[in-house]
Amino acid sequence: MTYGGMYDVIVIGGGPAGLSGAMWLGRYRRKVRVFDAEDPRNAVTWAVHGYPGLDDISPQDLRKRLKQQAVDAGAEYEPGVVLSIEGGQDDFKVMMEDGRVFGARRILIATGLRDIVPEIPGFDDFYGTSIWHCPDCDGPSIIDCKVGVIGWGRSIAAYCMYMLTFTQNLTVLTHGHPPDLTPEASDALARWNIPVREDVIERLEGEGGQLQRIVFHGGATEDFDAMFFHIASGPGSSFAAELGCEADEDGILEIDKDYQTTVPGVYAAGDIVPGSRLAIRAAAEGVRAAVGIHKSLIPDDRRLQPKSEPPKADAG
Template identity: 80%
Template sequence: MPYGGMYDVIVVGGGPAGLAAGLWLARYRRKVRVFDAEDPRNAETWAVHGYLGIKDPPPAELRKVARLQAIDAGAEYEPAVVTEITGTQDDFTVTVEDGRTFGARRILIATGLRDILPEIPNFHDFYGTSIWHCPDCDGPGIADKKVGVIGWGRSIAAYCMYMLTWTENLTILTHGHPPDMEEPAKTALERWNIPVREAVIERLEGEGGQIQRVVYHGGETEEFDALFFHIASGPGSSFPADLGCEADLDGILEVDKEHQTTVPGVYAAGDIIPGSRLALRAAAEGARAAVGIHKSLIPDDRRLK
């Protein structure tokens, strides 16, 4: 297989976390290469909100600016799908889809999460413009409006309690699924007058990306200003599991204060580690991971004890 050379660090994932890490590793004069499948979780969203210094940039525009900044600093970037990571600290091998291999002393996983989307006709007509999954990102835009929350799992009531930050006019839509709720959850929903509608959603109606109503099976309709969904999400790649990194039941990786996983030499940043799912936070954690990786690569003869 063609060999692409040896790197101090290979970053897998080119979102805010991966690109921030690439930028800062280059600033530390590390030989770093970022591989990105260019299929981001937030591709459908019209804007990234609350990103300091840039007002509501489209996700693609934010990634473009960050990518150019990382490249200008000296990082290498390639749009490519990584298919395998093997090896151990100081001797990892990364394989991309065309068969090329690259060596690395350290690996940074920044592949994020993937959401399970509701199976509802014409859902994508509104996804990213008036249907969202992240209340932190899009909650401020629906303040005091009527919002439907699609979901039926054990955490859906807690999700609605969080949504009360922005609006008390909430309705849970289980889309035909029996809600999985214990008594404390039911009590909380009753206290806040949050109804649960178990009817199957037949279709969504609206114009220009703006949801206006939900049409239930049988023809009944209900008006909404926006919808959120909270079903499930999982790791954006299987690499951490393949490498033996410890994670919780949702696939969120355990990392130390330097962002190293339980596997020596393998680091992680962004949505794949514990914390909020904000793009701003992902970028910050990418920079923190870069610092940790840089420190781990400082030779012993430069360390004073």
């Protein structure tokens, strides 16, 4: 076991949240190190949309820019896999896959989410170019198109209601699973003329990354311009759970106004905390978490107590 040194903050995750947080921690002259497994959720996506000042930049180029800014600000960056985190505030121990151990006063978890991706032949040929999971990110790409939505859980109807922002030509595809729809959900789909097709999908066909049709078990086909899927997602790492951070049933962490979790010294930002799943939002939250961490590290002898108010006179 090799000791790698003590840091003010160790950031786990090198996406927009982690790198933006690291950049601002560097600006605050904190000793910060980023560990990134370099396996991002949006790796297959051709572009990050709606990021102010950047026109459809690729996820790889965005991370490259953010990484350079973080390093230029003084942060250290290393591709590496973290195995576990132990200890508590001011004395965390971060264990690496290669046996090294690093100390940290604070931890910023920015490991995002992982999606359950349907196992369908041909899916990978279109994932990220005409098949997506995030309507906020890619909905504007399919205005008035014919879109299939893969899903069968209780929230699939609500997902389709959200998708109506972009197109009313939707079909729910359960891929052989019985749909888990409440009467209210079924009524909503019927009201908007959204059919539910339960056939097993045999394969997907198209050219040059553009989906053209779905072939169902038995040979039937149906043409589509694009697809979205909404099955399930979960935390990109188990670190928060192992540390005892409170989370909802989907693994989304509870945080305070400074982005600190319910475990002192452990902060979180990005897709792992409540809110939309946008790159710009993740970057902003990384900055907000960095500000909260920096404030928590200011020593007591630099904190001025608020001026006490004089006692109020009795009404009598």
